[in-house]
Amino acid sequence: MSEGIVREILRGTDLAIFGYFVALNSSYLVLMVMAGLEFARHLRRVPFAGADDMFRSPLTLPVSVIVPAHNEGASIVAAVQAMTALRYPRYEVVVVDDGSSDDTFEQLRAHFDLVEVPRVVPSEVPYRSQVLSVHVARANPQTLTVVRKTNGGKADALNVGINLARHPLVCMVDADSVLDPDALLSVAKPFGDDPLRVAACGGVVRIANGCRVVGGRVVDVRMPRQWLVRVQVVEYLRAFLMGRTGWSRLGGLVVISGAFGVFRRDLVVAVGGLDPETIGEDAELVVRLHHHLRETRRHDYRVIFVAEPVSWSEAPASLRVLGRQRRRWHRGIAEILGKHRRMILNPRYGRIGLLALPYYVLFELLAPFVELAAVVLLPLGLWIGAVDVGFAWRFVLVAYGYGLLVSLVSLFIEEVSFHRYPRWSDMARGVAAAVLENFGYRQILAVWQIAGVLGAVRGRQAVWGAMQRQGFGGDVDSPEMVGAGRG
Amino acid sequence: MLWLFTVVIAVLAGIVAVTALAIVVVRLSRRRRQRTLARLAAQPRRALLAFVAENGEEGGDELVAIPDDAWRAAEPHALALLGKLRGEAHLGLVSVFLRRGAARTALGRLRSRSRVRRARAAQVLGDLELRRAVPELCRLLTDRHAEVRVVAVRALGRIGDPSAAWRIIAALDRSDPVPSLLATHTLVQLGPEAEVTLSAALDHPQARVRAVCLDALGLLGAAGSVKRIARVLSDDTYLDVRVSAATTLGKLGTRSALEPLSQALRGSRPTPLRAAAARALGDLGAAAAVPALVEVLGDDAYQVAHEAAHALRRLGPAGIDALREVVDGEEAERSGAHTRFSGAAAHAREALAMAEVLRGERVGAAA
Secondary structure, eight states, X not given: OHHHHHHHHHHHHHHHHHHHHHHHHHHHHHHHHHHHHHHHHHHHHGGGSOHHHHHHOTTSOOEEEEEEESSOTTTHHHHHHHHTTOSOSSEXXXXXXXXXXXXXXXXXXXHHXXXXXXXXXXXXXXXXXXXXXXXXXXXXXXXXXXXXXXXXXXXXXXXXXXXXXXXXXXXXXXXXXXXXXXXXXXXXXXXXXXXXXXXXXXXXXXXXXXXXXXXXXXXXXXOOSSHHHHHHXXXXXXXXXXXXXXXXXXXXXXXXXXXXXXXXXXHHHHTTSOOTTOSSHHHHHHHHHHHHHHHHTTTOOEEEEEEEEEEEEOOOOXXXXXXXXXXXXXXXXHHHHHHXXXXXXXXXXXXXXXXXXXXXXXXXXXXHHHHHHHHHHHHHHHHHTSSOHHHHHHHHHHHXXXXXXXXXXXXXXXXXXXXXXXXXXXXXXXXXXXXXXXXXXXXXXXXXXXXXHHHHHHTOOOOOOOOOOOSTTSOOXXXXXXXXXXX | OHHHHHHHHHHHHHHHHHHHHHHHHHHHHHHHHHHHHHHHHHXXXXXXXXXXXXXXXXXXXXXXXXXXXXXXXXXXXXXXXXXXXXXXXXXXXXXHHHHTTHXXXXXXXXXXXXXXXXXXXXXXXXXXXXXXXXHHHHHHXXXXXXXXXXXXXXXXXXXXXXXXXXXXXXXXXXXXXXXXXXXXXXHHHTOGGGHHHHHHGGGOSOHHHHHHHHHHHHHHTOGGGHHHHHHHHHHOSOHHHHHHHHHHHHHHTOXXXXXHHHHHTSTTSOHHHHHHHHHHHHHHTOGGGHHHHHHTTTXXXXXXXXXXXXXXXXXXXXXXXXXXXXHHXXXXXXXXXXXXXXXXXXXXXXXXXXXXHHHHHHHHHHO
């Protein structure tokens, strides 16, 4: 009798898991259709978008590019060189050296001939560390500022940068990011087009591993050599490019990557800057902005995402580093959703409260638990005879086949819209990676993500991830919310 | 139940195969299209470059004679060239476009049902700097789609006909206005002849309009409007407008702006206005502003003290001397004690250090 009940429960659970996978991948498909429509809209408007006019206008809003850096000695000079050569009429770069123990500052001082200035650092947004010194480039004092401070974490470093930023827009960029020449122009353009409503704008982040980078510019886009990174390329396309564009079109974007995003400085100051206690400080800032703007302006604001041009970042090339990254990302999701739980299903917060945040709870936070449950319960059901073999293989094929379809659709939309990978071999590798990610990658990802959620529950202190950058090919350790897309 | 799964698997497999095939087909067809376009555009592009090299004096007839399909392939390149050329070469290329009927086509498309076609047409007319398109472009300023209105404003700026000033100002006075910075830039592009209209619009009931006109007057260097702007600075009910007025007075750089800006610096005024006034006094370049700026160097509001210090730096020797005096005075008081500098001295030190660095930069640049 009891054995029969167990079998029924297992059978019912397997069916529920199956339904969950179908719903999850269908939601991805909807977001991709939205993204596809947005890309078509964007591409039709390129001829009259007025990017050149913006570049020539003396009134284009100036931007402070804030680059937090912690032990980035290997790549910081090239990164700052590239950032000071972007195509934008007026901007400054503020590098915040967050207590590096390597030669990050010495590299900068030697290369840019830094000279110390006794800057008064305001406290418009709180920071908990101590600013040791402020420096400017002797040859270009208005363009490059370097701050040395005691270690306080990425969010704290960004807050110091925001305090020192002189311009009305602040762009937060990871120190290992390589920006396309027009990246700043594109991501700041919505503020010029709709200055009264646009509060923040995120840019797309793509994977730079395998690409040829010359003089701080990606000049030849290629698929990475390692399969582990190739799988992440497909994942980034699906989750970052398509997912965020889809959410942006739906008016529910809650994630702007810390690797590349522009914010109105006055609004960031109004909400108190970034939260140093949260690992996913970039996404948390966006959710807090939504919270603030929904309460003060009701619905009259926009948080948007632009899909082109892009910021290129290194992706982890080893399982160890990838695991650490994903644990941090998922811990970030858990912390943010916990911190802002009152917004969830609260009509006061419109689409954010009723759609975006519940989605993140259901399809981001819980997804690894369901994934792992499927990995455990399906074989268990087979073993005790609750599930027959015919059902099991069909279950696996449909669930993972649907996931594969979602990945292929994202590759198709990429091919139609931006087609950044010109080689046939790269496209073939992308398709192969979309298949391969179902065999082991997603399952191990689920384990790391669950560990991340448990870390959030235990509530250990948030710190910088140990950086191991060696030019391209090292670690990326900025917290993100990534929709992995599951089979 | 199992049969349903089997059907779903078969359907999924079919869609996956079609999607993979579609990726290949899209890539193949795009490459084929690109090759065709490149082949078609090759000759017109050569002709365009030769035309530009001849400063637009020769080769116009050849460009007009290019078949339509080849010209369409090269048209994006030709339009990009239009934006970069000046003088005779620009006029010559505009003439080519006109002889090919581009203006007629674009004017017709301004009434298209598609907003993308309307916007593209407005863009072309702006690139061609076609004055006779101004009334039609002004009509587009009330288009129901914001993106069309934005392109129309930009096109009017490129054409630079001052008669459009009022219509652009009117486009700011609606619930979904054109972006302020774009409107300002466009009004500036209309040139000094728009000054009278802009000055009159300082009495407009809409605050956004007044702020835009102030910014435009500042960029146009409308020194004749200083009195009116000073009145806005003291009397306007909107803080943003008063901040714009202060900034504009600084840009205009006339001596008569000194008194109203000094008044705006007083402690009873809102902090953003005081900071803007301090910055403007620095822009003014009048040594007479030094005492007022020194007075607020120790202000509790960071922005005010910071702007005052750097305004003094920009004022030149008189401001630098005043900053040194503040620092020296404090150092004498401290007489070697290891205490922190006061707010005034800290801001003064920062400004002096920047002055030193900037001086070095200028010397380096000159060398």
